Amino acid sequence: MAQPTFRPTRAQKGLAVRLKVNGVDRNLDLQPWTTLLDALRDRLGLTGTKKGCDHGQCGACTVLANGRRVNACLMLAVMCDGFSITTIEGLAKPGELHPLQQAFIEHDAFQCGYCTPGQICSAAGLIAEGRARSVEEIRELMSGNICRCGAYPNIVAAIEQAMAKQAAGRS
Template sequence: MADTSDQIPERIPIDLVVNGARRTLEIAPWTTLLDALRDRLELTGTKKGCDHGQCGACTVLVDGRRVNSCLTLAIMRDGAEITTIEGLAKDGALHPLQQAFIDHDAFQCGYCTPGQICSAAGLLAEGRARDADEIRELMSGNLCRCGAYPNIVAAIEQAMSRS
């Protein structure tokens, strides 16, 4: 009889608090947080861009910190609080960053926008950016192929001034 002690389980149960709601999933151990959010929880606002952690389209907040969800295994986040773009608005009111992105037309195609906004929310919570140069540097992991960077920075500056 073969030794089965080294076999990887087919599915592992995990608990996540996603946008304020506790969710239990049974997932394969190699499932990324991005795939769990999009495919299992149908939260498709978080985008799959490069799938290599280079573009930032998949950025979500994990326990308040910016994370590339394509590089994070979901089982590593068992018990964590996850905030996606869908969870930023409260009681029907847009998050200040969402409103600022609209006010400054900080998107063109919109594909990168959810990751940009989640990353900016993490940036504001970190409190490290003091000016436009620091915003650009600290947001450098989020790419916009349309080139809306000046508007993105202006939107973040607006939200920063109101927080």
């Protein structure tokens, strides 16, 4: 009896996914179940975005998708086809830190640093949303990002500084 011939299905062959990551157009051939997090880390080598809980509970994987903060571990890469993705590696300009990165340094807003990329990307999205007007609102709107070291007061202070700097720049 002849052996059956294996014919891969479309899902097994992979799907073409186009992303603009940190300003660079990237064309990827991905399995449909590949998360945005795995595409960024494993396929594009952008390891600044961290894999923490892999369940969307810690925020270590937060990136900006079309300017909105998202948990990359919960997003399938194919759902982001055509999106502009900004990771921690894409926030700074050459030779110049992003104001949030600078504020995190100045306020010692990290200890182990594992959550820092997600915290900074989330804070960048928070500032762009323009909804936070007080310390309490910053805390509430950043509550999806966990810092196991407990650097929350310094994180909030850094975000306040960056918000004030941005507001002063608009004046």
